[in-house]
Amino acid sequence: MISSLYSGVQGIHANSSALGVVGANIANVNTVGYKSSNITFATILSESLGDGGVKVWGMNRTWAQGAMEYTTSNTDLAIIGAGLFVVEDAEGAQYYTRAGSFVFDKDGCLVNQDGYKVQGLAITSGTASGSPTDIDISSLSFDPKATSEMRMTLNLDSGTPASGTFTNSITVYDSLGNAVPLTLTFTKSATANEWTVEGSLPSSVASGTNSVQFDGSDTLTVTFGADGKLTNPTADIGITLNNLTTGASDTMEINWNVYDESNGVANDDISQFAGSSGVTFQSQNGYATGSITNLHVGEDGIVNGIFSNGKTMELYQIVLAGFPSYQGLIPLGNNLYSSSADSGLPVVGAPKAGGRGTISSMSLEMSNVDLATEFVKMITTQRAYQANAKVITTSNEVLQELINMKR
Numbered sequence: 001m002i003s004s005l006y007s008g009v010q011g012i013h014a015n016s017s018a019l020g021v022v023g024a025n026i027a028n029v030n031t032v033g034y035k036s037s038n039i040t041f042a043t044i045l046s047e048s049l050g051d052g053g054v055k056v057w058g059m060n061r062t063w064a065q066g067a068m069e070y071t072t073s074n075t076d077l078a079i080i081g082a083g084l085f086v087v088e089d090a091e092g093a094q095y096y097t098r099a100g101s102f103v104f105d106k107d108g109c110l111v112n113q114d115g116y117k118v119q120g121l122a123i124t125s126g127t128a129s130g131s132p133t134d135i136d137i138s139s140l141s142f143d144p145k146a147t148s149e150m151r152m153t154l155n156l157d158s159g160t161p162a163s164g165t166f167t168n169s170i171t172v173y174d175s176l177g178n179a180v181p182l183t184l185t186f187t188k189s190a191t192a193n194e195w196t197v198e199g200s201l202p203s204s205v206a207s208g209t210n211s212v213q214f215d216g217s218d219t220l221t222v223t224f225g226a227d228g229k230l231t232n233p234t235a236d237i238g239i240t241l242n243n244l245t246t247g248a249s250d251t252m253e254i255n256w257n258v259y260d261e262s263n264g265v266a267n268d269d270i271s272q273f274a275g276s277s278g279v280t281f282q283s284q285n286g287y288a289t290g291s292i293t294n295l296h297v298g299e300d301g302i303v304n305g306i307f308s309n310g311k312t313m314e315l316y317q318i319v320l321a322g323f324p325s326y327q328g329l330i331p332l333g334n335n336l337y338s339s340s341a342d343s344g345l346p347v348v349g350a351p352k353a354g355g356r357g358t359i360s361s362m363s364l365e366m367s368n369v370d371l372a373t374e375f376v377k378m379i380t381t382q383r384a385y386q387a388n389a390k391v392i393t394t395s396n397e398v399l400q401e402l403i404n405m406k407r
Contacts, residue, residue: 004395010053011388014041017056018381025369026378033098033335034367036062036374063326066098066368068360074295075102075110078365081357083320084337086132086348087116094119096321096346098365099335108138114334120303120316121350128302128317132348135303135316140292142307144177146248147286150239151257152184153269154279156195158228160188166277172254173286177309178246180205182212182239186222186277193224193272201241208243216240224272234266235259254284287311299358301351320356321346 021039028034042057068078077100079085084096095116102118105111110118119132156166166186171179183200197220199212214220215238223232237256244250260267290307297303301318323329328342339346351359 002395002399005392005399007053008388008391008395010044010055011391012385014054014056015381015385015388019378019385021059022374022378022381025374026371029367029369029371031099031335031367032101032364033066034369035064035066035098036367036369038062060327061329061331062368064368066365069364069366071362071364073103074297074362075104076100076362076364077102077297077318078360078363079320079351079357080299080360082326083322083351083356085112086119086319086321086346087112087336088119088134089114089116095332095336095338096329097335097337100359101364104137108136110135110137112335114336116336118318119348120301120318122316123302123314126314128350132319135318137292137295137305137315140305140313140315142287142290142292142305142309142311142313144173144175144289144309145286146175146252147172147180147254147284149255149257150284151267151269151282152279153281154271155275155277156186156188156224156270156272157277158193158224158272158274160277162188162190164188168279168282170282170284172241172252172284173288174244174246174248174252176246176248177288178205178248179288180241180244180246180252182241189221193226195222195272196220197222199239201244205246206241206243207245211242213240213242214238222270228271228273229268230258230266230270233258235261297359297361299352299360301359317350318359319348320351320359321348322354322356323347 018039021037025036037059039059040057041054044053044055079098084098085100086094087097088094097112102110102112105115117134120135121128122130122133150170150172152170154168167183169181169183172182174180181202185198186195188195197214201211210218220237222230225231236259239254239256241252244252258267258269287309290309290311292305293308294306295303296306297318302314303316303318305313305315323339323346324344325342328340328344329337330340331337347354349356351357
C-alpha cells in the first residue's frame with residue numbers, strides 16, 4: 001500500500017518535469033533557431049513487491065528544420081539542412097548555434113547578439129583556405145585599375161553637313177584611380193563619308209597642348225562605305241593621354257577597340273546611318289578605388305563584398321559545424337551549444353559539403369515548435385499529473401481504512 005504512495009509521488013515528479021519541457025517549448029516558440037525537446041519515461045520495477053513507478057529516462061531534442069522568416073538584413077542567415085554556425089568568444093572558446101541573427105560590430109567583425117565572432121575561411125585569389133578566422137571587413141578596399149581598353153557604340157548622322165560636329169565624353173581612370181574625363185569631338189569633313197576625330201582633357205587633369213593623340217597623331221580620320229559601315233581605320237585605335245597632372249604617370253595608353261582582329265572585320269560599333277548622332281553604349285575596363293558598401297552571402301557561404309566602384313570581391317566563406325550526434329550537444333542558453341563526448345568532435349567545413357546544409361541570406365530559421373502538438377502534450381501531462389495525485393489520495397484513504405480496522 002505504501003509503495004503505491006511512492007509510485008504516485010514518482011509519477012508527479014516525472015510529469016512535473018514533462019510539463020516543464022512543454023512549458024519551455026511553448027515559451028520559445030518565437031526564439032530564432034530554437035529546437036523543441038521531448039521527454040521520455042522509463043519504468044521502475046520492484047521485484048519484491050511486484051509493482052513499480054516511473055522515472056524520467058531522458059530528454060531528446062528535435063532537430064527538424066524550422067520555418068524560414070525572411071528579413072531585410074543581409075547579415076541575417078539561416079541554415080537549410082544540417083550543421084551549425086561556429087562562433088568564438090573573446091577567449092577563443094568556440095560555440096555552435098542555429099540562430100543566424102548576425103551584425104557587424106564597431107570593429108568591423110561579424111558577430112552574434114552576444115558579440116561572439118562568426119567564423120569563416122579567408123579567400124585569397126579565389127580560394128578559401130586556412131583555419132577558420134573572424135570575418136573582418138574593417139580594412140577592406142578595392143584597389144584601382146587604370147583603363148587600358150574602351151569601346152563605344154555610336155552612330156554619326158549621315159546627313160550632317162560639312163563642319164558639323166558631334167561630341168561625346170567617357171570617363172577613364174589612371175593608375176591611382178583618378179577619374180579622367182576624355183572628350184571626343186567628331187567633325188564632318190567636306191569629303192563624303194569622312195569624319196575627323198579630336199580628343200581633349202580638362203585643365204583639372206592635364207596641362208599643355210596635344211593632351212590626346214591617336215596612334216601618335218593629334219587627329220584621327222574615320223571613313224565609311226556606302227552601306228554606312230566603318231571602312232577606316234582597319235585596326236584598333238591607340239589613344240595616348242599626355243601631360244596628366246593627376247599624380248600618376250603623366251601619360252596613359254588606351255586601346256579603343258573598334259576592330260575584331262580574329263575575324264578581320266570591324267565590330268560595327270561605329271556607323272554612319274541616317275538619324276541623329278548618338279552613343280548607345282560605352283564601356284572601359286578601369287575603375288576607381290572602392291570602399292565596401294554592402295555584402296551578399298551565397299548559399300555556399302561565400303561572403304561577397306560589394307564596393308563603391310561597382311566591383312565585387314569574394315572575401316570569406318562562412319563555415320558550418322556538423323556532428324556525429326546532434327543529440328549529444330550541450331545547450332548553454334542564448335541559443336548556443338557546446339560539443340561533448342556524446343556529440344563527438346565537430347567536423348567544420350564549407351556549406352554544401354560533407355553532409356552540411358546550405359545558407360539562406362536575409363533569412364532567419366524560426367523555432368520548430370508545433371504549438372498544437374505542445375498543447376496536446378500539456379493536456380495529457382496535466383491529466384497524468386492529476387491521476388498520480390489521485391493515486392496518492394486514494395492510497396491514503398485505503399491506508400486510513402486499514403488503520404481503522406484495528407480499532
